[in-house]
Amino acid sequence: MRQIELFQKGIEKEYIELPFKRFRDESFDFKEIPAGSGVYGIHPYPAMFHFLVVRKLLKEFSKRGELVLDPFMGSGVVGVECLISGRNFVGYDINPLAVLIAKVRTTPIKSNLLLQMLKHIIQDFKHQKPEFFEFDNLYYWFDKEVVKDLTRLRQSIFKIEDRIVKDFFKVAFSDTVRRVSKARYDEFKLVRKKESDSISVLKFFEETALKNIGLLTQFYENFPPTKTNLILEERDILNEIPLEDESVDLVITSPPYGDSRTTVAYGQFSKLPLRWLGIEKDVDKISLGAKIREIHYNLPSEILFEYIEKIAVEDERRAKEVFSYYEDLYSSIRIISRKVKKNGFVCFVVGNRKVKGVELPTDKISVDFFSAEGFEHQITIVREISRKRMPHKNSPSNIKGMKDETMKYEYIVILKKTS
Numbered sequence: 228m229r230q231i232e233l234f235q236k237g238i239e240k241e242y243i244e245l246p247f248k249r250f251r252d253e254s255f256d257f258k259e260i261p262a263g264s265g266v267y268g269i270h271p272y273p274a275m276f277h278f279l280v281v282r283k284l285l286k287e288f289s290k291r292g293e294l295v296l297d298p299f300m301g302s303g304v305v306g307v308e309c310l311i312s313g314r315n316f317v318g319y320d321i322n323p324l325a326v327l328i329a330k331v332r333t334t335p336i337k338s339n340l341l342l343q344m345l346k347h348i349i350q351d352f353k354h355q356k357p358e359f360f361e362f363d364n365l366y367y368w369f370d371k372e373v374v375k376d377l378t379r380l381r382q383s384i385f386k387i388e389d390r391i392v393k394d395f396f397k398v399a400f401s402d403t404v405r406r407v408s409k410a411r412y413d414e415f416k417l418v419r420k421k422e423s424d425s426i427s428v429l430k431f432f433e434e435t436a437l438k439n440i441g442l443l444t445q446f447y448e449n450f451p452p453t454k455t456n457l458i459l460e461e462r463d464i465l466n467e468i469p470l471e472d473e474s475v476d477l478v479i480t481s482p483p484y485g486d487s488r489t490t491v492a493y494g495q496f497s498k499l500p501l502r503w504l505g506i507e508k509d510v511d512k513i514s515l516g517a518k519i520r521e522i523h524y525n526l527p528s529e530i531l532f533e534y535i536e537k538i539a540v541e542d543e544r545r546a547k548e549v550f551s552y553y554e555d556l557y558s559s560i561r562i563i564s565r566k567v568k569k570n571g572f573v574c575f576v577v578g579n580r581k582v583k584g585v586e587l588p589t590d591k592i593s594v595d596f597f598s599a600e601g602f603e604h605q606i607t608i609v610r611e612i613s614r615k616r617m618p619h620k621n622s623p624s625n626i627k628g629m630k631d632e633t634m635k636y637e638y639i640v641i642l643k644k645t646s
């Protein structure tokens with residue numbers, strides 16, 4: 228055991244010395260409180276932050292009025308927490324569904340306005356004649372009758388003029404699409420169910436919309452929104468970001484844990500809702516690590532190449548995939564780093580996934596990448612991930628049926644910009 232100076236305020240913590248300054252801190256687990264509580268119960272999203280972790284990090288590393296950035300914001304947990312704690316926020320994500328969910332969660336609307344509109348949608352639905360609507364494999368994923376009902380519902384929602392109210396109902400519609408499809412609702416990947424269950428489109432939509440109205444209004448009654456600036460945009464972080472250099476006080480973010488072929492398939496999760504919302508974007512083809520490249524020894528992390536060489540002995544292509552993901556991760560870190568003020572902090576939350584049976588120390592590799600950009604590593608907090616939020620088992624060798632324990636923990640890497 229030894230003491231280290233942990234946070235900016237000089238809080239001293241005891242920790243069991245693990246490699247790479249890792250500190251297993253159970254106070255970050257929040258096992259008893261589901262990550263999907265309150266407003267975070269509006270639409271599921273893979274690998275969502277636990278809001279209490281974000282709340283704790285915001286309190287520790289930022290002050291009211293400061294600017295917080297999440298370049299991989301997903302469903303907008305950091306945005307919501309900034310809104311209720313008086314921090315300004317900028318969030319980006321490449322996935323339009325993520326941005327839609329994040330906007331809805333960060334936009335309090337009066338419940339009577341939403342209830343009135345819901346009534347109107349349900350009435351209007353009954354008078355709608357389904358117009359022609361099609362996309363690739365539509366009838367592989369949906370029954371004929373379901374397609375008709377979803378088309379009518381879509382028509383009723385798309386007629387709403389107020390964009391904010393329309394977005395609110397688009398989110399309930401998206402959840403309905405996932406639930407009434409022939410794909411498994413509880414999987415992030417698109418996997419067809421053995422038997423389709425007959426769920427009424429209108430009934431599920433109405434229940435979901437009512438649930439979401441309750442969650443949104445109650446949350447903001449308990450946690451009144453502050454007057455802060457929130458910017459939420461669909462954007463590929465690798466294409467630069469429209470923020471001044473050295474303008475951000477704190478970054479709290481969690482990049483994808485690996486390429487989406489073998490880790491979390493955000494695109495597959497979002498594909499059917501996006502098609503129904505009229506968006507063709509194939510998110511998995513443009514996420515970090517999607518383009519496979521030749522290996523170059525040009526990234527500032529020795530340990531990364533030790534691991535890449537180990538993988539290459541077994542599987543050359545896998546090694547290239549792994550390299551491509553880390554090359555993109557480094558590019559994103561370079562862009563993010565420039566935006567942070569001197570003495571500002573970054574809380575970079577990663578998962579150490581396994582490839583070919585080898586656990587890749589993404590936390591350590593991230594420390595190497597940030598160190599090359601003028602950051603000093605403070606500590607890495609290790610927390611246990613809730614079983615509901617991420618599958619604990621995946622197929623690390625991409626062999627069907629072969630499962631391995633992975634992603635039991637996530638790593639909150641804390642860094643300070645010193646030069």
Ligand SMILES: C[S@@+](CC[C@H](N)C(=O)[O-])C[C@H]1O[C@@H](n2cnc3c(N)ncnc32)[C@H](O)[C@@H]1O
Pocket residue numbers: 272273274275276298299300301302303304305319320321322325462463464465480481482483484493510513514515
């Ligand atoms: C681990 S998730 C973030 C989840 C988020 N913390 C939450 O609470 O919902 C990673 C996110 O990165 C996004 N992403 C992947 N590649 C990206 C890129 N090049 N630019 C911006 N976002 C990207 C994915 O769409 C996904 O939403």
